[in-house]
Amino acid sequence: MNIKNDPAVNSFLQRMPEKVQKTFTDEQLMHLKVAIGARQWGKHKIDFRFVLSFFRYRYYVVFLTGRNRRELSxxxxxxxxxxxxxxxxxxxxxxxxxxxxxxxxxxxxxxxxxxxxxxxxxxxxxxxxxx
The missing domain is CATH 1.20.5 (Single alpha-helices involved in coiled-coils or other helix-helix interfaces)
Structure with missing residues (x-):
């Protein structure tokens, strides 16, 4: 399977100029897929995100609910x-x-x-x- 046909990688590549797209090797794209794969959450019934600022620190809060499609251990x-x-x-x-x-x-x-x-x-x- 060509890594460039993967939906996550394809979406990633579509957001950059074509001449830059062509510079990535398959190995680089595989590593990028692993790196950005954790952020591909999909759609949730409730997706509530916000940032709390305390003095010079910032904390993010994420509340997601939806049907669990993962296989449970x-x-x-x-x-x-x-x-x-x-x-x-x-x-x-x-x-x-x-x-x-x-x-x-x-x-x-x-x-x-x-x-x-x-x-x-x-x-x-x-x-x-x-x-």
Missing amino acids: VKEQRVSTLLQAFMVALFTLFIILLLLLIAYLFKSALGIDIFEGYSLGIWSWFKGLFN
């Missing part, structure tokens, strides 16, 4: 599975706590006291929001 697959399990557990906990809060507010609105003379104070706080 065994370690990455394990981490991904654990992260998914953690996120499902966290979401489930959130839903359960939300339902308990709604049930507690509904119980309090009906005036039902499970423990006589004891309150969590949530109903008073909730009523205070609307007064």
Whole structure:
């Protein structure tokens, strides 16, 4: 395969004068492809980049999200599975706590006291929001 037909190399060469394009050897183009290959990220659903300046230093921040098209290693697959399990557990906990809060507010609105003379104070706080 001719290295000049590679899309990344071709894109790189198209941005310079033709007489300069012809001066590169195939070996040089292979090394350039490796050097610029890490910057060929493709398109992402969210691609947010900005620079933070602190005194004389500048830091760049990149936030990318999108579908992962890479092959995951065994370690990455394990981490991904654990992260998914953690996120499902966290979401489930959130839903359960939300339902308990709604049930507690509904119980309090009906005036039902499970423990006589004891309150969590949530109903008073909730009523205070609307007064």
